[in-house]
Each structure stands twice: as C-alpha cells, then as structure tokens.
Amino acid sequence: MMQVSDIEKTGPERVAVHAVGSRRLFWSGVGLALVSFLSYFGFTLSQPGSAGLTWVHEVLVVAGAAVAFIGWWRLPPRHITRIGTGMAVTVSALLLGYVHIYSSMLPSTEGVIEVGRQAPDFSLPGPNGKEVRLQAYLGKPLVLIFYRGYW
Known part of the structure; x- marks a missing residue:
C-alpha cells in the first residue's frame, strides 16, 4: 500500500513501490x-445436493481473475515476464497433480x-x-449406454 512518503518518491523508487503493490x-x-x-472440485462435486451453489464459485473465480488482471495490467513490463x-x-x-490424483481414484478394471x-444377462x-x-x-x-446418475 502506498504511503504519503511513497508519493514524494520519483523515478525508479516509485516504480518499485508501484510494482510491489501490483504484485x-x-x-x-x-x-x-x-x-x-479448487473448492469447487473438493466440495461441490463431492456433495450431490450442492449443485445449486456452483454460481458462488463462478462469481469468485471471475472476481479473482478480474483482480489478477488489474494487478497484472499495473505491473512494469519486466515483472510480467517472470510472473x-x-x-x-x-x-x-496443478493440472498434472489434478490428473494424477483423479486418475488414481478411477475404479478397478x-x-x-x-x-x-x-455381456451377462440382466433386466x-x-x-x-x-x-x-x-x-x-x-x-x-444393440447399443447400451450407461452414465452416472446424480449430476
């Protein structure tokens, strides 16, 4: 957060303070x-009755993305490359970890x-x-189609 003394700074000092706040x-x-x-996958998908709460996660993801974009937009060019x-x-x-964790939860073949x-006989x-x-x-x-029923 910029303070009164930071406003008086000029040149590289002010850019550094601005970069820290933007970061x-x-x-x-x-x-x-x-x-x-992550809470969407951890909570909503594991609780079949919570399908009506997905909008909360969507709003928070969009808000977080907007805040991140504003911070990114305010960064000096050299920081953008590193970030x-x-x-x-x-x-x-994270995606590799997600795939690994959920792949290990697949049912046995x-x-x-x-x-x-x-196929065995059934009715x-x-x-x-x-x-x-x-x-x-x-x-x-004959074509048989099976799908998960609680979504």
Whole structure:
C-alpha cells in the first residue's frame, strides 16, 4: 500500500513501490480464483445436493481473475515476464497433480467386459414399465449406454 512518503518518491523508487503493490494485487486475485476453483472440485462435486451453489464459485473465480488482471495490467513490463513464466509452471503442475490424483481414484478394471464380448444377462424396467431382459436381444444389434446418475 502506498504511503504519503511513497508519493514524494520519483523515478525508479516509485516504480518499485508501484510494482510491489501490483504484485500483491495480482497474487491476491490468483489466490482467490485458485481457492474457489479448487473448492469447487473438493466440495461441490463431492456433495450431490450442492449443485445449486456452483454460481458462488463462478462469481469468485471471475472476481479473482478480474483482480489478477488489474494487478497484472499495473505491473512494469519486466515483472510480467517472470510472473507469466511462474504462472505457466504453477498451472501446469496443478493440472498434472489434478490428473494424477483423479486418475488414481478411477475404479478397478477387474471384471469389466471387453468390447465385443457377450455381456451377462440382466433386466431393467423399460419405458412402459415392463421388464426388459438383455437376453431378448441376443443376436440383434444393440447399443447400451450407461452414465452416472446424480449430476
């Protein structure tokens, strides 16, 4: 934060003070956006009933991005290059970590039917309420689509 004595400074001294404030503003915005983004995946996706709260995360990410952009815009050109490189490395590391963590949570493929193999017989309620068995479609072309149901 600039003080009265900082206003009296001129030249490189004033640029340095301005750069420090801009850097803080930039990193505050990045932090706000990042915390909101990560809390979305940590909280909202793990709680099926919290789908109505996604707008909170979206607003905070946009606000953080706006604050970071203002801080970035106010930075002297030499600081922008360093911060850009640091951000690229940080974002890459976070994305790699995200992919690694969620990949380790995938269910086991043990017991999964291979493509082209015959599926075990099962029955499900049809659109008219009658029970439909897979065995009834033996030898006929059939496409089965399964999806997660709580989103």
